Amino acid sequence: MALIKKLIVTGVIVSVAAVASFQWWAGRPIATDGPAIPFAVASGSGVAGAAQQMVTAGIPINTFLFGVLARVSGQASRIKAGSYEFEPNTSPRGLLDKLVRGDFAQDQLTVIEGWTFRQMRQVVDAAPNLKHDTVKLSDEELLAKVGPEYKAAEGLFFPDTYLFARGSSDLDIYKQAHEAMMKRLKAAWDKRAEGLPYTNPYQALIMASLVEKETGKKSERAMIAGVFVNRLRTGMLLQTDPTVIYGMGDKYAGKIRKKDLETDTPYNTYTRPGLPPTPIALPGVESLTAALAPAKTDALYFVSRGDGTSHFSDNLNDHNKAVNQYQRNGASQ
Incomplete structure (x- = not known):
């Protein structure tokens, strides 16, 4: 009996130590040198796939422990696909929270007042961090996806600075800009x-x-x-x-x-x-x-x-x- 009790006590101590060690690991900053590291999580990757993609990008994280952290915290199924940036000294728990929030790496694009729609398209087409789904569309084809009630695209997009997640579709920019113009036009019209x-x-x-x-x-x-x-x-x-x-x-x-x-x-x-x-x-x-x-x-x-x-x-x-x-x-x- 004494031996059994001793083994149980030893097991409890080992378990507590393991949990403490795991918690320490989850909250400890991941040591990296240099600037932020861009990485992407592909759609349908799952926890294991996401962890491996981070390692491939250069983030020195323990893929097994990261998977355990995601499952134990109940967030394994909540990881969002997309483009991210790993900031130096982020902890595994902080990294997991980023993936769950969908805290995507963002870029910006500015459309200047007085530009023509042609000039806007040139800038959107040249943006390096957008997915160019509209580049082969005519103005009419693009407009059909954004404001089908209009026949000409000119003037229908509000000039502003737009933030977007890297890797997102350029169509999202056009939708944002069109919705912004319609909102401001309506507001001005209502006060005419x-x-x-x-x-x-x-x-x-x-x-x-x-x-x-x-x-x-x-x-x-x-x-x-x-x-x-x-x-x-x-x-x-x-x-x-x-x-x-x-x-x-x-x-x-x-x-x-x-x-x-x-x-x-x-x-x-x-x-x-x-x-x-x-x-x-x-x-x-x-x-x-x-x-x-x-x-x-x-x-x-x-x-x-x-x-x-x-x-x-x-x-x-x-x-x-x-x-x-x-x-x-x-x-x-």
């Missing part, structure tokens, strides 16, 4: 001024894109919108150069000639009345706000002063004087 010459939010989006391309000075956007709204109300041509440039496409070489102003395209607001058929760029929130809350002004004309600001006039005679003063060799708006 009375009596605006738009029949729907899409027309307001078109106007916002014109404002975005006409000035980089945020303080003038409401005035620019006010001029365009006044022109629409009175039946005047908008006569805005950015629409002509957009309609020229690849033919634009950095300068607009008189011939270009006279060449009719669906986007030439010198030859066609009203708004162009689609937006001409990706407008930011200030331009959306300006389009739906334009300045109350009598101005019908504006011309660049050459310093980033504009001179506004409410009659053609004053406008021509301003053109002579600020752009003797320039074209009027």
